[in-house]
Amino acid sequence: MLFDVQPKDDKSNLFGRKEELEKLLRAFRYGPPLILLLGMRRVGKTSLLKVALKECRQPFIYLDLRSLAEEGFSKAVFYRLLSDELSRVHSSWAKLHSFLKKVRGVEVAGLRVELDWRRGGAMVSSLFREVDEWLGSERRNMVVAFDEAQLLRGMRGGKGRMDFRKLLAFAYDNLRRVKFVLTGSEVGLLMDFIGAEDPSSPLYGRYREEILLQKFDRETSLEFLRQGFREHGVNPKSDVLEKAVDTLDGVVGWLTYYGYLAVSEKKLDGNMLEKVVNEAKRITENELSKLFQRSRYYKLVLRAVGMGFSGWAEIKRAVEAWAGMPLSNAQLTRVLHSLQKLSIVEKQGEKYVLTDPLVAKAVGL
Numbered sequence: 016m017l018f019d020v021q022p023k024d025d026k027s028n029l030f031g032r033k034e035e036l037e038k039l040l041r042a043f044r045y046g047p048p049l050i051l052l053l054g055m056r057r058v059g060k061t062s063l064l065k066v067a068l069k070e071c072r073q074p075f076i077y078l079d080l081r082s083l084a085e086e087g088f089s090k091a092v093f094y095r096l097l098s099d100e101l102s103r104v105h106s107s108w109a110k111l112h113s114f115l116k117k118v119r120g121v122e123v124a125g126l127r128v129e130l131d132w133r134r135g136g137a138m139v140s141s142l143f144r145e146v147d148e149w150l151g152s153e154r155r156n157m158v159v160a161f162d163e164a165q166l167l168r169g170m171r172g173g174k175g176r177m178d179f180r181k182l183l184a185f186a187y188d189n190l191r192r193v194k195f196v197l198t199g200s201e202v203g204l205l206m207d208f209i210g211a212e213d214p215s216s217p218l219y220g221r222y223r224e225e226i227l228l229q230k231f232d233r234e235t236s237l238e239f240l241r242q243g244f245r246e247h248g249v250n251p252k253s254d255v256l257e258k259a260v261d262t263l264d265g266v267v268g269w270l271t272y273y274g275y276l277a278v279s280e281k282k283l284d285g286n287m288l289e290k291v292v293n294e295a296k297r298i299t300e301n302e303l304s305k306l307f308q309r310s311r312y313y314k315l316v317l318r319a320v321g322m323g324f325s326g327w328a329e330i331k332r333a334v335e336a337w338a339g340m341p342l343s344n345a346q347l348t349r350v351l352h353s354l355q356k357l358s359i360v361e362k363q364g365e366k367y368v369l370t371d372p373l374v375a376k377a378v379g380l
């Protein structure tokens with residue numbers, strides 16, 4: 016069902032994305048050890064990734080790093096997530112057992128694999144070295160997916176923490192059959208974390224494959240809604256669907272949510288769209304709230320951009336007028352920069368635009 020709000024994990028429920036899926040599957044097989052799947056929130060990264068993991072028919076590890084963020088960025092939590100995934104893989108690949116047993120700090124009891132996170136416990140690099148050996152014996156590759164990998168930044172440095180960039184660099188140099196896939200909604204932050212352009216990063220200059228997911232175009236968005244409603248025996252008028260796409264743009268997550276609410280409440284009038292917008296606005300406000308605590312200029316800049324002030328000088332004038340005081344060039348540059356790194360604002364030529372129309376609503380427009 017297209018309007019299922021969970022990330023899709025079966026190809027039959029994935030609308031479009033044919034080329035991207037092929038590209039990702041090809042990268043799993045032939046690509047470099049580091050693959051990046053990028054795109055704004057709700058554009059469908061997790062769905063594409065999960066479908067690809069299922070389609071590739073190889074063993075895989077999938078870690079949703081939001082749970083790491085929720086439970087605090089500790090090595091203990093990371094090891095537990097990894098243990099859960101290894102246990103799952105181990106339960107369907109019997110021969111993995113003898114390789115895992117060789118790794119210090121790894122316990123295998125029945126179907127359960129447990130990594131000791133304490134000092135002197137399991138080293139992730141040794142673990143993956145053995146996993147790589149096992150993969151060689153099976154003549155298979157394995158994908159290790161870190162979903163929302165910009166969150167790994169929270170794990171750097173300090174006691175009980177780890178530097179994932181070192182692990183990835185180790186994989187480059189030593190592993191043949193393990194591919195890491197990192198997704199990121201905050202594209203600039205993820206790129207900073209990897210530090211591909213930063214000579215001090217262990218990943219500096221290492222080739223990586225990038226797949227960027229774009230919003231659906233208008234026709235694809237309309238077709239997505241038509242097909243989704245058809246699955247429920249509903250055939251809405253074109254103008255209703257067009258209005259929805261005008262409002263929600265080609266952000267598949269919002270379109271899915273709209274379809275889901277419309278079919279579950281069996282309503283398709285204008286109020287329905289309004290209801291979805293209100294709910295989506297609330298979600299977006301919540302996501303932006305942390306940013307707004309940093310400085311009030313974030314909200315004002317988003318407001319200006321949302322209103323269509325797209326040039327640098329125009330944005331500056333608008334923000335200064337609302338704030339009632341001057342904003343330094345450096346400050347505005349910094350704010351626009353972070354908004355771009357978070358994939359909330361995008362630069363098209365010399366123009367700044369919002370990636371998601373709901374952000375405009377969330378700042379009161």
Ligand SMILES: Nc1ncnc2c1ncn2[C@@H]1O[C@H](COP(=O)(O)OP(=O)(O)O)[C@@H](O)[C@H]1O
Binds near residue numbers: 030269
């Ligand atoms: N290609 C697609 N076809 C159908 N539904 C999709 C597709 N991509 C995403 N969705 C739906 O959109 C929502 C957001 O998708 P998700 O994969 O979680 O995005 P992201 O990981 O980029 O934030 C989910 O409800 C998901 O079911």
Ligand SMILES: [Mg+2]
Binds near residue numbers: 060061062162
């Ligand atoms: Mg996701």
